[in-house]
Amino acid sequence: MGLAKTEMFNEQQNEISLFAKVFGHPARVAILQHLFKMNACVCGDLVNEIGLAQPTISQHLKELKHLGLIKGNVEGTSVCYCIHKENWTAMKTVMTEFLNQDLTTKQDCC
C-alpha cells in the first residue's frame, strides 16, 4: 500500500526512519552539503549548483525545512537558507546512537 505501518513501531524507530528518509535522496544530501560549505545561500544558488529545476529544489527544501533541519529567511525577493544548528545537533544524537549500536563481543551466525 505504499504506506508504512508506523503504529507498529516505537517513537524512536519512527523518528530515525523519518530523518533517514529525508537523507534518502541525493539532491537533499547535496543541498545540505552546500549549505554546510557556504554556510548560507539563496534558493537560486542551489538551483544553479545542483541543476534540478527550481520547483524541484523548492520541494526538497520544503521537506528539509519541515523536518526542522534548515531555516529559511526571506530577503527581498530571495530566500536565504541555512542549517538549523540546534536541530541538526539533536538529529545527530538520535542517528549516531542508532549507528553506534554495539558490534563487539558477540558471535555471528554466518
Next chain:
Amino acid sequence: MGLAKTEMFNEQQNEISLFAKVFGHPARVAILQHLFKMNACVCGDLVNEIGLAQPTISQHLKELKHLGLIKGNVEGTSVCYCIHKENWTAMKTVMTEFLNQDLTTKQDCC
C-alpha cells in the same frame, strides 16, 4: 518522475542517500535493532517480533542484504540473519562523516 537523477550527483552523495534510504522505513530500523540485540535470529522470529506479514519482512531483509548490511545463513528450513559487521562499520564511517559536518564558527543567515 519518481526516479532520482543520480547522474547529477557524485558517488559519495549517492552512497549516503542509498544507505539513508534503507534506514528510511521503521520496519528496517526495527529489524536492525533486533539483530543487534539478539546478535542473530531467524526470519520467523522477526515476523513474530515485528508483526508484519512474512513476505513483507522477507522483502525488507532482502533490501538490507542487498546493501550488504546483513548476512543470511541457511540452517535447515530456517534462515539465520545477522549484522554484517565489516560493512556496517564502513557504512558508519560514511554516514558519520556526513552527520559531523562542521557547524561551528560561521554565522547564520536567519
Next chain:
DNA sequence: AATATTAATCGTAATATTGCAATTAACAAA
C-alpha cells in the same frame, strides 16, 4: 514417498515520491 515447516518469490493494489511546466505570490525597481 508423503507431509510439514520455513522462507523466497510472484502478482497486485494502494500509496508515495520525483520532477517539471505552468502558474501564482511577493516583493523590488523603474
Next chain:
DNA sequence: TTTGTTAATTGCAATATTACGATTAATATT
C-alpha cells in the same frame, strides 16, 4: 503602476515503495 525577479504552489505523468495473499522452493521429518 508597470515591469522584472525570485521562489512557492499547483497539477500531472512517470516511477518507486509498501504490504500481503497465493504460490513456490528447499529442506526436514515421518
